[in-house]
Structures are given as C-alpha cells and as structure tokens.
Amino acid sequence: METRLLLQGILDASPDAISVFETVYDELGAPIDFRLIMTNKLSSQILSFSTDHVIGQLFSELIPGGVHDERFKALKLISETGQPLDREVFTYRTDGVYIWLKASLRQFEEFIVVTYTDISQRKEAEVQREKQDTLLERVFSTTLLGIIVYQAVRNHTGDITDFRIVQINRVGQELISGSTNVTGQLLTHVFPESVTPATMTRFTNVCEKGIPFEIEYFYLPLNKWYNIVGVPLGDGLMLTYVDITARKLAEEASLQQSNLLLRISESVKIGILTTEPVRDETGRITDFRYTYFNEQAKSSLPASWYQIPDQTVRSINHLGNADQMIELLNRVVGTGETVRRDTKSPDGKVIFSVISKLGTGAIITFVDVTQQRRAEEQARYSAELEQEVADRTQALSRTLSELEQSRNELERALAVERELSELKVRFVSMASHEFRTPLTTILTSTSLLEKYAEIDNQQDRQVKHIERIKTAVKHLNDILEEFLSLEKLQEGQINAHPVAVDLSQLVGETVNYIQDALEPRQTIEVALSCVGTILLDPSLFRKILINLLSNAVKYSGGGTVITIRISCTDKLLTMIVQDQGIGISPEDQKHLFERFFRAKNVSTIQGTGLGLHIVNRYVGLMGGQIDLSSELNVGTTLTVTLPI
Structure with missing residues (x-):
C-alpha cells in the first residue's frame, strides 16, 4: 500500500500527464480492453475526468466511442507488438471536447504507461x-x-555581400525578367547595371536596421518606370514593384502641357487671372484670392493692385463691385457655369471677360475689345442698310420672278393650245381618211345590194357585199374603240387588276380571234413555255396581244409567218411577237409610241397611229416595258416584259 501511495505521489509530481493501464485478455489470451489502474492530476x-471515479474503469467504458477511439487502437497495438509508440492524435475528452494529444506509450509486462501532452x-x-x-x-x-x-x-565575418532571390511571383517575373526564371540567382547577377553602392546600402539598411524605403526607378533595359517599396523580411527583405510608366508619361505630358500653357499665357495679348475661394470656419465662401496674373494682366491692371499685400477680390475692390464679383465667382465655382460679359472701365474701354471654373477656384480671361465693339456697331449699321437693300x-426679284412665271405659264398654255390644235388637225385628217374608206365601202355595197335585189340569182354577190359592210363596220368599231381607250387612259379610268390566269387558254382564244383577219397563206405560230396559272390582268394582256398581232397581220401580207414566243420565270413574263413584214425605218422607230404617229412607209395602209401608243400605256399600267427592233423589208420584233 505504501508503495502504491509513493508511486501515486511520483505521478502527481510529474510535469507530464501519465496514466497506467492494465491489459485485459480474453480466454484465448488476446487483449480485448484496458483497465485504468492509476493516473495523475494533470x-x-x-x-476532463475525476480520478476517484475513473480508477478501475475499462477504457471502452471510460472514453465515448470506446474501441473505435484512436487511443484504444494505440493501446491494443502496443500490447500486441510490445514496441514503443509515439503519435499525435485528434480525439475528445470525456466531456466531448475535441483536443490534440501527443501520446507516448510504453509496455511493462501487462501494464502500459501512457504519457500525454496537450498540444x-x-x-x-x-x-x-x-x-x-x-x-x-x-x-x-x-x-x-x-x-x-x-x-x-x-x-565568414557575417557582413552582407549580396542578396539572393529566393521567391518571385508571376507579376514580378513579367515586370523584371520576362520569361527567364531568376529564382536562386544573385542580385548583382540579375541586375548588374542597377546595383550601385547606394543600392547595396539601401538593401542592407532594410535587412539589418529595419529601415524601409520607397523609390521611383527607371529601369533602362525595359525602358520602364517602377515604384519600388522595400521592407524587412527575416534575414532579408521583400521588394514590391509597380509599373508606373503610364503615370510617369502622363505626368511628363502634363508638365509639358503646363509649361506650354504657361508660355502661351505669357505670350498672348489676353489677360489671365486665377482665383481660389476663401472660406470661413463654417466652410462658406466669403472671398476669392488671386493666385496668378500673367504679364498681360499685370500691364492692364492698375499698379495699386500690387501694393495690396492680401490680393483678394474684396481687398482690391476693383471698380467698387467686390460683392457682385464674389457672388459671380461663387456661382461659377458652385455650378460650373461659364460666364461671358462686357464691362466698361472708367476710361471708357470695353473689356470682354470669360469666367470659368478651374479646379476648386475660377479662371478669368479678359481682353480690350473697344475697337472691335465699335467695328461691330458700324458693321451692324452697315448690315441693317444692306438688309434693307x-x-x-428681293421684293423686286419676286416681282420679276412672278412676271417670268406668268410669262412661262402663258407660253406653256400657248404650247398646249398649239399641241391640241395640232392633235385636232391630225385627228380630223386621220378620221376623215380612216372613216372615208369604210363609209365609201358601205355606201357602194348598199347601192349594189339595192340593184341586186331587183335581179334574180344574185345571192352570192349580195352575201359578198354584206361581208364587206360587216368588215367596214368592224373597222369603224376598232377605230372608235381606240379613241375611247385613249380617252380613258388620258382621264386615268383604266387600272390593272391582276388575277390568276390560264395563260395557254388566254393566248389560244386571242389567236383564234385574229384568225379571221389573216391574209391568204398567212400563219401564226405559238411557242408557250409557261406552266400553270400566272398572276396578271387578262383584259389588258388580251388587248396588248390583239393589237400586236393586228399590226403584224396588217403589215406582213400573205404567205408570211407570225411568231409568238412566251416564257416565264419566277417573277417575269417575256412575250416576243415577230413578223416578216415591211419593217420600220430607224428614224420612224424613235416616234413609234407617240400619239397619231404613223411611219412613212404605211401611208397607204389603214391605221390611226394610236395602237402602239395605247399598247405602251397598257404595258406601263401592268408595271412592265416594251422594246422594238425592226429592219426595213425584213420584219419587226416587239418584246414585252411583265412582272407576274
């Protein structure tokens, strides 16, 4: 008993946490659990358990998770192998709190001593x-x-002789060395042209004295500016680099621009002043202080200005309007508005000034415009006189223009009258000629019919003359139809009304209609390649085809062939009517579509001179066009193209 107490005292005095377990074996001699027989206070x-309550308990009862706990596995392993075991385990106490323990396990016969350290x-x-x-x-x-x-x-004496690159990030690699890996290399080898005694001193002060630095450095090999900051880091230092080339270029450009503006301001004949606001303790603007005068401004302003130590708008009080000027500048600064104005000086000069916002203050530019304003006044007076003239x-020109317009309208009216008179004469001449022949035929045939009525067996002659009368009447009807069509076209009473049409049937009916008018041995050949129905105005198309075929029959004579070729694409119909007639001269072809025009070589053939004119108008109403080619004594070809 005294030995156990002594051992417990030794355990409690130990700076380490110690527990002693006794191995519990099954009937086969295999370790199945471990009983805590001794532990110290630490x-x-x-x-997190009480010594009085845990002594004698099995490990599987003592620790939540029992045989699945890492410590239990360690106890079992050492009991099986007898080998010392040291390991770090992440486990939990009896109260469920997780902790890290460093455990050293040693076996002494059937006992295992575990030393714990809370890590x-x-x-x-x-x-x-x-x-x-x-x-x-x-x-x-x-x-x-x-x-x-x-x-x-x-x-060997501990003095710093160089610095080795131990780490560099991607941006540093790109900024300093491009694609070359410089890790492990010496500063003097990587940047031989940049490492000066001053550089080494600066680096050494950071490393040994902890004195950071910040510099702007132009690296000549890359032609770039960098902002470099060095701070101590262990037995060395860390440098951060920022490429400030764009900023330095901008600063240089800004400096050049400022110098240029300064030179310009000193060379121009415009007075320039700049001001900054003066504020009270509440931040309210109470005055404006002049911060810059160019030479022109100095020469234009009173010399007394320069004797005032605090050159503000209120202290100078130029022209006695300090309050108004401060109010104006305050408005410009507050709103960003640009103010342009003319003021008159006590000596009568007119000063034009522009006041604009500049930074937190304002800039005032001014120039003497006395002569310019006088010239403008004179120019204004001259302009008024010129305007009156x-x-x-303009009034006179308007009157002359109106007279000219009246004259032109009169000339146009006279021209229309002459054209109407000419058309009337041509119409009367044509009508008298065209009507005379069929009327004469009708009168002659009627007289002969009267005589044949008194004579027997003259029926054949009577039929012949009746047919002549019918033909003459049909001719008169065709002439009247052309006159009526022309009148309707002139008054806009005819329009195209496209519908779905069986073109083969329409062409066949039209050709059959013309058959009775053919000369002996005269034939019409038709070649039609359009399939199915197409969209067009059948009435206008029929009239166009009848007119073209009538002309071909009339001017070709017996034994000739009249050809009709019609083809269709997705959007266009092409119709060609070709004859073997007398043809048309090139000179007459130019006028062939005019009203009442007839070619010189058809004066002995009946016609009104309206047919092709009407056909041209019909084709236009249908959105198409007509072309003609002809050769004397060879024939004529007319090509009509229509949208479908």
Missing part, C-alpha cells in the same frame, strides 16, 4: 500558420504587385 485535467494550442497555431501561409501564397500569386523576396548573403432687291 491527466485528469487534460482528459492543442500548438496544433491550432500550426493550423493558423498554414492558413496564413495559404492566404499569403494566394496573395503572392494573385496580387497585381510584382513581389521579390531576397535573402542576405554573408561572408437686300429686302427691296
């Missing part, structure tokens, strides 16, 4: 450090900054 604290804080620190390293690595790889980490290189001239 072990009770770490594992939860160390593990937590490692996890946090790992998270920080991961975060740092992500920042290192994703930042837009170029980053290079240098490690100091020292000689122009108005009167």
Whole structure:
C-alpha cells in the first residue's frame, strides 16, 4: 500500500500527464480492453475526468466511442507488438471536447504507461500558420504587385555581400525578367547595371536596421518606370514593384502641357487671372484670392493692385463691385457655369471677360475689345442698310420672278393650245381618211345590194357585199374603240387588276380571234413555255396581244409567218411577237409610241397611229416595258416584259 501511495505521489509530481493501464485478455489470451489502474492530476485535467471515479474503469467504458477511439487502437497495438509508440492524435475528452494529444506509450509486462501532452494550442497555431501561409501564397500569386523576396548573403565575418532571390511571383517575373526564371540567382547577377553602392546600402539598411524605403526607378533595359517599396523580411527583405510608366508619361505630358500653357499665357495679348475661394470656419465662401496674373494682366491692371499685400477680390475692390464679383465667382465655382460679359472701365474701354471654373477656384480671361465693339456697331449699321437693300432687291426679284412665271405659264398654255390644235388637225385628217374608206365601202355595197335585189340569182354577190359592210363596220368599231381607250387612259379610268390566269387558254382564244383577219397563206405560230396559272390582268394582256398581232397581220401580207414566243420565270413574263413584214425605218422607230404617229412607209395602209401608243400605256399600267427592233423589208420584233 505504501508503495502504491509513493508511486501515486511520483505521478502527481510529474510535469507530464501519465496514466497506467492494465491489459485485459480474453480466454484465448488476446487483449480485448484496458483497465485504468492509476493516473495523475494533470491527466485528469487534460482528459476532463475525476480520478476517484475513473480508477478501475475499462477504457471502452471510460472514453465515448470506446474501441473505435484512436487511443484504444494505440493501446491494443502496443500490447500486441510490445514496441514503443509515439503519435499525435485528434480525439475528445470525456466531456466531448475535441483536443490534440501527443501520446507516448510504453509496455511493462501487462501494464502500459501512457504519457500525454496537450498540444492543442500548438496544433491550432500550426493550423493558423498554414492558413496564413495559404492566404499569403494566394496573395503572392494573385496580387497585381510584382513581389521579390531576397535573402542576405554573408561572408565568414557575417557582413552582407549580396542578396539572393529566393521567391518571385508571376507579376514580378513579367515586370523584371520576362520569361527567364531568376529564382536562386544573385542580385548583382540579375541586375548588374542597377546595383550601385547606394543600392547595396539601401538593401542592407532594410535587412539589418529595419529601415524601409520607397523609390521611383527607371529601369533602362525595359525602358520602364517602377515604384519600388522595400521592407524587412527575416534575414532579408521583400521588394514590391509597380509599373508606373503610364503615370510617369502622363505626368511628363502634363508638365509639358503646363509649361506650354504657361508660355502661351505669357505670350498672348489676353489677360489671365486665377482665383481660389476663401472660406470661413463654417466652410462658406466669403472671398476669392488671386493666385496668378500673367504679364498681360499685370500691364492692364492698375499698379495699386500690387501694393495690396492680401490680393483678394474684396481687398482690391476693383471698380467698387467686390460683392457682385464674389457672388459671380461663387456661382461659377458652385455650378460650373461659364460666364461671358462686357464691362466698361472708367476710361471708357470695353473689356470682354470669360469666367470659368478651374479646379476648386475660377479662371478669368479678359481682353480690350473697344475697337472691335465699335467695328461691330458700324458693321451692324452697315448690315441693317444692306438688309434693307437686300429686302427691296428681293421684293423686286419676286416681282420679276412672278412676271417670268406668268410669262412661262402663258407660253406653256400657248404650247398646249398649239399641241391640241395640232392633235385636232391630225385627228380630223386621220378620221376623215380612216372613216372615208369604210363609209365609201358601205355606201357602194348598199347601192349594189339595192340593184341586186331587183335581179334574180344574185345571192352570192349580195352575201359578198354584206361581208364587206360587216368588215367596214368592224373597222369603224376598232377605230372608235381606240379613241375611247385613249380617252380613258388620258382621264386615268383604266387600272390593272391582276388575277390568276390560264395563260395557254388566254393566248389560244386571242389567236383564234385574229384568225379571221389573216391574209391568204398567212400563219401564226405559238411557242408557250409557261406552266400553270400566272398572276396578271387578262383584259389588258388580251388587248396588248390583239393589237400586236393586228399590226403584224396588217403589215406582213400573205404567205408570211407570225411568231409568238412566251416564257416565264419566277417573277417575269417575256412575250416576243415577230413578223416578216415591211419593217420600220430607224428614224420612224424613235416616234413609234407617240400619239397619231404613223411611219412613212404605211401611208397607204389603214391605221390611226394610236395602237402602239395605247399598247405602251397598257404595258406601263401592268408595271412592265416594251422594246422594238425592226429592219426595213425584213420584219419587226416587239418584246414585252411583265412582272407576274
């Protein structure tokens, strides 16, 4: 008993948490559990149990999870192998709280001594450090900054002789060395032209004294500007690089522009002043201070201005209107409005000024425009006189124009009258000629019919003369039909009404209608390649074809062939009517579609001179066109194209 108490005292005095387990075997001698026979206070604290209640308990009863716990597996392993075992386990206490333990297990006969050390804080620190390293690595790889980490290189006496690149991110690689991997190389080897004694001193001060630096450096090999910041990092330093070439170029351009503007402001004959607002403790603008005068402004303003130490609008009070000027400048600064105005100086000069916002203040430009305003006034007066002269001239021009228009209208009316008179004469001449022949035929045949009526056996002659009368009447009817068609066309009473048409049937009926008018041995040949129905106005198409065939029959004579060729595409119908007649001269072809025009070589053949004119009008109503080609004594070809 005294030995056990002594051993317990030794365990309690130990700086480590210690528990002693006795191996429990089954009937075959295999370890199946472990009984806690002794433990110290530190072990009770770490594992969160009471010593009085746990001594004598089996491990499977003592720890939640029992035989599945990592510590149980470790106990079983050492009891089976007898080999010492050291491991770190993430487990939980009897109260369910998870902890990290470092356990050392040693076997002494049937007893196993377990030494515990709570390493939860160390593990937590490692996890946090790992998270920080991961975060740092992500920042290192994703930042837009170029980053290079240098490690100091020292000689045998500990003095720094160089710096070695130990880490560089992607952006740093691209900014400094392009595609070359410089990790592990020395600073003096990578940047030999940039490493000066001043550079080494700056790097050494960061490394040994912790003095950071920030510089803007022009790297000649890449022709770029960089902003470089160096901070201490372990036995070395970390440099961050930012490409500021665009900013430096912009600053240089801005400086050049500022210098140019300054030179311009000093060379022009325009006075330039700049102002900045003066505010009270509440931020309200109470005045404006002049911050710049160019030479022209200095020479234009009173010398007394320069004797005032605080050159503000209120202290100078030019022309006694300081309050109004402050109010105006305040409006310009507050709204961004640009104000243009003329003011008159005490000596009578007219000063034109422009006040605009500039930064937080305003810029005032002014120029003496006295002579210009006088010239403008004179020009205005001259302009008024010129306007009055122009108005009167315009009125006179209007009157002359109206007279000219009246004269033109009169001439047009006279021309129309002459044309009507000419048409009337041509119509009367044509009508008298065209009507005379059929009327004479009718009168002659009628007289002969009267005589034949008194004589027997003259029936054949009577039929012959009756047919002549019918033909004459039909001719008169055709002439009247052409006159009526022309009148309807002139008055716009005829329009195209397209419908679905069986073209083969329509052409066949029209050709049959013309058959009675054919000369002896005169034939009509038809070649039609259109299939199915097409969309067109059948009445107008029939009239066009009848007119063209009538002309071909009339001017061809017996024994000739009249050809009709009709073809269709998706959107167009082409009809060609060709005869072997007397033809038309080139000169007459130019006028063939005019009203009442007849070619010189058809004066002995009946006709009104209206047929082709009417056909041309019909084709136009249907949205098509007609073309003619002809040769004297060879024949004529007319081509009609119509949309379908």
